[in-house]
Amino acid sequence: MTPFLDVSGVSFSYHTMEGETKALSHISFTVENGEFIAVVGPSGCGKSTLLTLLCGLAEPEEGAVLLNGLPVSQDHSRIGYMFQRDCLLEWRSVLSNVSLGLEIQRRLTPEAKKELLSMLETYGLGDFVNSRPSELSGGMRQRAALIRTLALKPDLLLLDEPFSALDYQTRLSVCDDISSILRASKKTAILVTHDLSEAISAADRVLVLSSRPGRLKAEIPLSFSGETRPIHRRNMPEFSSYFNLVWKELKSDDEHNS
Numbered sequence: 381m382t383p384f385l386d387v388s389g390v391s392f393s394y395h396t397m398e399g400e401t402k403a404l405s406h407i408s409f410t411v412e413n414g415e416f417i418a419v420v421g422p423s424g425c426g427k428s429t430l431l432t433l434l435c436g437l438a439e440p441e442e443g444a445v446l447l448n449g450l451p452v453s454q455d456h457s458r459i460g461y462m463f464q465r466d467c468l469l470e471w472r473s474v475l476s477n478v479s480l481g482l483e484i485q486r487r488l489t490p491e492a493k494k495e496l497l498s499m500l501e502t503y504g505l506g507d508f509v510n511s512r513p514s515e516l517s518g519g520m521r522q523r524a525a526l527i528r529t530l531a532l533k534p535d536l537l538l539l540d541e542p543f544s545a546l547d548y549q550t551r552l553s554v555c556d557d558i559s560s561i562l563r564a565s566k567k568t569a570i571l572v573t574h575d576l577s578e579a580i581s582a583a584d585r586v587l588v589l590s591s592r593p594g595r596l597k598a599e600i601p602l603s604f605s606g607e608t609r610p611i612h613r614r615n616m617p618e619f620s621s622y623f624n625l626v627w628k629e630l631k632s633d634d635e636h637n638s
Contacts, residue, residue, distance in 0.1 A: 382449045383410035384568060385434075385536060389443035391593075392429055402593035403429045406443070409587060409596060411568060416559070418571045418579035420626065421589030427572040430594070431538045434570065435459045447536060457485075460534030462542045466525040468513035475500070475509045478528040485532070492531070499527050503561060518546045519554040526558055530565065537562065539571040543578065551575075555582060556611040563608050576630075580622045581610035588629045598629045 390407045393400050403426040411417055419427050432438045433445055436452035436459065445452045452459065468477045478496055482488040500506050503523050505516075513521055522542060529537065542558070543551045559582045562569050573579050579586050580602060588598040602622055604613045613619055 383446075384413040384415075384448060385411035386446040386449075387411075387434070387443070388446070390430075390433060390440040390445060391442040392426070392433060392438065392440050393593075404433075404440075405593040405595050407589075407594065407596050408443070409599065411570065413568055414566045416562065416569050416571070416582060416584045417587060418573060418583035418585070419587045419589065420573060420576060420579050420630070421594060422591045422630065423574070424592050425589045426592060426594030427589060428540055430589075431461070431540055431570070431572055434536075435461055435538055457532070458535040460529040460532060460537045462525060462529050462537065462539045464541045464544050466513070466521040468521055468524060470513055473510050473512065474505060474516070474524055477513065478524055478531060481528055481532045496527065496531055499530070500524075503527060503557070517550070519550045519557070522546070522554050523557060523561075526561060530561075530567070535568065537567050537569040539569060541573055542571075544574070551578075552611060556609055559610050560608070576623060576626050577614065577619075578610070580619060580626065581613040586622075586626055588626060597632075598626075600625055600629075 387407055387409050390404060392404045393402045407430065419430065421427055433440055434452060436456050439453060447458060475496065478500065479488055479493065482492050500509055505520060505524060508516060516524065543555050546554060555578055571579065571582060584602060586600045586602065587596060589595065590597045600622065604616050604618055607613055607616060
């Protein structure tokens with residue numbers, strides 16, 4: 381059976397006048413439909429580069445990235461990307477911001493607008509439809525950014541440290557909100573993060589990358605007795621065991637390079 385996402389033997393390097401910098405080396409993994417994957421690793425190991433390849437904005441020098449059996453570069457519209465910053469436009473209302481992608485693609489039909497209004501209501505932004513982004517809290521802005529991405533109905537959602545700009549308390553709350561939204565909508569998602577607790581509390585599986593050039597060191601499946609909410613997982617006995625396991629993989633890399 382064809383995997384939903386198949387990353388096979390992917391390598392990538394950056395080339396400058398000074399020479400070549402190898403970012404990723406022979407990365408291989410698969411993701412099933414509806415799965416939530418977290419990717420962790422030391423700074424500079426190629427986590428964001430991996431997302432760039434997964435969304436088809438760059439081609440691997442070796443290997444292939446296939447979504448439902450087809451190269452991701454053939455159809456970028458199947459993939460949603462959520463950045464570190466919400467990138468909301470201050471001169472547009474919340475409704476106008478979440479409509480932007482549909483507007484650009486000329487898909488903002490009355491039915492689509494009605495669905496957006498329903499999503500805003502469901503995710504706690506119904507009273508802020510006509511507000512400007514500056515009137516929202518950091519967590520509300522991130523929810524608006526997620527709705528803007530989900531409005532395009534992507535098959536795969538890529539999350540590049542989307543909570544890193546938030547203070548710690550808000551980060552916990554927004555991670556819990558967005559994880560719950562994605563699971564309720566049965567979206568396949570890949571989260572890149574430096575925060576091990578975030579990765580373990582949100583994901584179904586953690587991929588651990590080595591220092592540059594990034595190699596896949598470990599795949600750690602997570603099971604929390606049926607619990608899916610990150611805020612609850614953090615208090616479960618399994619959490620510390622998984623944290624120590626991921627930390628051990630990262631530390632073994634440090635010791636190898638010292």
